[in-house]
Amino acid sequence: MQTNRKQVTIAMLIATFLAAIEVTIVSTAMPRIASELGGLQFISWVFAAYLLTSTVTTPIFGKLADLYGRKVVFTVGAALFLLGSMLSGLSSSMHQLIWFRALQGLGAGGIMPTTFTIIGDIFPYEQRAKVQGWFSSIWGLSGLVGPLVGGFLVDYVSWRWIFYINLPFGLVSVIMLWIFLREEGDSRERKIDYLGVLTFSIAVASILFALSTGGTVYSWGSAIIIGLFLVGILFLLIFIWVEFKAEEPMLPLELFKIPSILVSNLAALLSSGILIALNVYLPLWVQGVHGRGATGSGLTLLPMSIGWPIGATLGGRLMLKVGPRKTAVLGLILILAGNVSLAFISQTTPDWVLSVIMLIIGFGFGFSMTVYTVIVQSSVGWNLRGAATASNTFLRSLGQTIGVAVFGTLFNHYMKVFMMGHAEVKNINVSDLNRLLDPHNIGQIPSSVMKTMREALVYGLHHIFLILVGIAVLALLFVFRLPSSKPEAVAVSKDLKEA
Structure with a gap:
């Protein structure tokens, strides 16, 4: 059948x-x-x-x-x-x-x-x-x-x-x-890279746990966080050594010698970092700076969820006409344009402007993310397609995890820098931000403190948005290296052909 x-x-x-x-x-x-x-x-x-x-x-x-x-x-x-x-x-x-x-x-x-x-x-x-x-x-x-x-x-x-x-x-x-x-049978002898699985699991679990708890459950300089990072790095190095020696490696490192896969995965990593930052910090702007509720922030993000699938559908068709490189470049230009716009918003910017910006960014993600997936899948044969696709999915998740940790640390840093320069708030902990900006607390907290905290919030978020602009530029530079034609035309290394 x-x-x-x-x-x-x-x-x-x-x-x-x-x-x-x-x-x-x-x-x-x-x-x-x-x-x-x-x-x-x-x-x-x-x-x-x-x-x-x-x-x-x-x-x-x-x-x-x-x-x-x-x-x-x-x-x-x-x-x-x-x-x-x-x-x-x-x-x-x-x-x-x-x-x-x-x-x-x-x-x-x-x-x-x-x-x-x-x-x-x-x-x-x-x-x-x-x-x-x-x-x-x-x-x-x-x-x-x-x-x-x-x-x-x-x-x-x-x-x-x-x-x-x-x-x-x-x-x-x-x-x-x-x-x-219906799948074709495969008569090859199957050999599982158990040592690769073990070392990879320990390395990634240690690093992700450190990123997830650093700065929240534990301080970044605590012994447990430093220890987790050291364990993660050590086992990551062991994993790389094991993969080069393994007959049937869990994650064939030769995949990353294929330019189209390497570039797609790096661009996906950076794009996912941008995505998680937008999902975390734009609602904070809407609720903290504009004083809207959770529903208002959700409605502001909604256009991205609408633009993404439309962009993906249009991008799939465009990819066949102009090639993957131009389609991904268009997507990153839209993402870049949206983040540049966010870097210039102010406390008086209407919510509908933010919604338009998120719609544009949604189109951008739809165009670009679709290209990354298709290129990775199309650059290898059946026997490596699962590992190649998984590498792209993994780096997307990794980008979001790293993004949450890095942006959280940077945001707290910029908030503290601003607050240290203002006597009325310099002794307030950043973790008290939600309580101070809760609309129900208006009248209980001096208006001067509320105003300064909102200014600190604007200062911190503007720096995050500026960093997103830089990341979008870097991702754009990467996608210029994507193939301009059908990925099957990209040369594959000898090792991969024999796999």
């Missing part, structure tokens, strides 16, 4: 939607969950546990998909994700929920790269860009639907159903994949 592209695509769209909606739907329910389970101080770990395990396992599952086939690995990932979902719904304490979310993240690390890899397998280059645009639309749709579905379930059913709802859809996706996807 031949592969039924339509049915397989539907199955992968369902799986992608489940993984994409997980973040937004859980965010909506967390206040109710914390109220029922207790442990309000551990809320951030509900998200961090999921991010940590999914990021670590993404490249591992990507390589396993090359060794054992897409269906088997996808099924394993889906099984872990659904088991984690069911147990999360049954959680009776915040600690249990954190552990079960980590299990859910393990599964997500298998679902996402394998999903994109399967699409890369069943569609030729000429159709790949268009289909990837559909998948980008799913991410945009999840940003719109997630809060609505989460709010409905929390208010009228139970927060536990935000996890249970994954079960029937996940099972349908797996069943459809086994029925409609």
Whole structure:
């Protein structure tokens, strides 16, 4: 039986939607969950546990998909994700929920790269860009639907159903994949790079844990954070040595000798850093500087979720006409233009201007991110496509994780610099910012203090936006190195041809 592209695509769209909606739907329910389970101080770990395990396992599952086939690995990932979902719904304490979310993240690390890899397998280059645009639309749709579905379930059913709802859809996706996807057999002897998996997991987990807790749970100069970074760097060096020696490396480092893959991954890393900064700091501007509520900040970000899928769809078509390089350059120019605009906004800038800026940036991400995925998938053959796709997914997650840590540290630094120059606020801790800027506290805090704190906030955010401009310029310089034509035309190293 031949592969039924339509049915397989539907199955992968369902799986992608489940993984994409997980973040937004859980965010909506967390206040109710914390109220029922207790442990309000551990809320951030509900998200961090999921991010940590999914990021670590993404490249591992990507390589396993090359060794054992897409269906088997996808099924394993889906099984872990659904088991984690069911147990999360049954959680009776915040600690249990954190552990079960980590299990859910393990599964997500298998679902996402394998999903994109399967699409890369069943569609030729000429159709790949268009289909990837559909998948980008799913991410945009999840940003719109997630809060609505989460709010409905929390208010009228139970927060536990935000996890249970994954079960029937996940099972349908797996069943459809086994029925409609046909994979060619592979008679090669399979050798798993266990040492590579172990050293990679320790290295990435240590670094991500340090980035996630540094400056919040622990100070950056504390022994535990320094120790985690040292362990991470040590095992990263060991991992690189192991991969050069391994007969079947977990992450073939030769992939990064292919210019199109190297450039796409670096651009994706930088772009993801910009993305997380916008999601974190633009709402802070809307709420802290303009004095709007959470709904107002969400509406300001909404145009990006609309522009992204439209840009991805248009970018897929444009890529076939003008080539991947020009399409990605256009995307980065739009991202750069949006961030330059943010660098010049003031306290009097209307909210609708911010919405227009985010729409432009959304178009930019749609154009560029689609190109990165298609190029990486199209630069290698079947036996390396899983690892190549996973490398791109991994670096996107890494970019967001690093971005959260770096931008958080820089923002606090700039805030402190400003506040030290103003006597009325120099003894106030930056962590008290939310309390000071809460509209309910107006009248309880001297107006001079409130005004100065808002000025400090503007000062800190403007510096963040200026840094984003620099990162966008750097990413733009990278994408000028992308191929101007179909990626298959890029020369592949001898080692990779023999793999």
